[in-house]
Amino acid sequence: MHPDIPARPGIAWLDLSGRRRALIGYCLGMAVYALAVVAMYPAFKTSSSLDKFIASDPTAAAVFGISGSISTSGGWLSGNIYANFFPLVMLLLTIGYGATCLAGQDEDGTLGLLAVLPVRRTVIVAHKAAAMAAQAAVLAATVAVLVIIGRSFQLEVTISNVVSASAAVLLMGLDFGLVTMAAGALAGRRGTAIGAGTALAAASYLISSLAPVTSWIRPGKYASLFYWSVGNSQISHGVSASDYAVLVTVGLCALTAAMLAFRRLDIH
16 A cells, blocks of 8 residues: 555545644624625615715725615625625635644644644645635535525526535635645744735735725736635625636645645754
């Protein structure tokens, strides 16, 4: 039997076991919030006050990821879940884990115990990435289920759009999480990794949010992962093949970078 085989199930499972309470907390919090949002929609469906407020100060609204009418089903879900709060929670999950799983464990000395096992470093990174994907998938599925339930509260949104938009947020979260993992493997410092991942995510969010209302930022929207996942009305129109292609390509590049960086990391 190949020496990598016995260790494969345990690498990801060990990290998932250690983070299960945090994952449950993220999912419960997001579930309560999403249910509250979809349940409130009927009360705002016929109201024009929010649309008038947004129209009066579109730049301020754009900072929160809100553009266009918020009284429509797609606008309501985008302005209250998909353009802001859901990606934020997803990024807290993936960036936090991305910084901890290599650099954080190196700092606290536990990574060295894993590195002495007869497992290639690329395999370790691959299964750390799998653990990240599993956590992100549980969170994305939680949100998708609650929003689909929201169709009972007069939300006119297709199941396919909900699933595809939730998957796009999942992929974006993995992209930033893997970039954070790569930064941690390169620098060997958890703080540096969190700083890099958070800064890139914040810049991406602001570019995508302000592009519709700021002409000089508009050309840069294509460099924003938020644009390719939630910034182009994906919850209303669905996620395109090009959206998925960009998100998957960035994720694969970040995973490759993490593997290369980890091979050169001087583990303590």
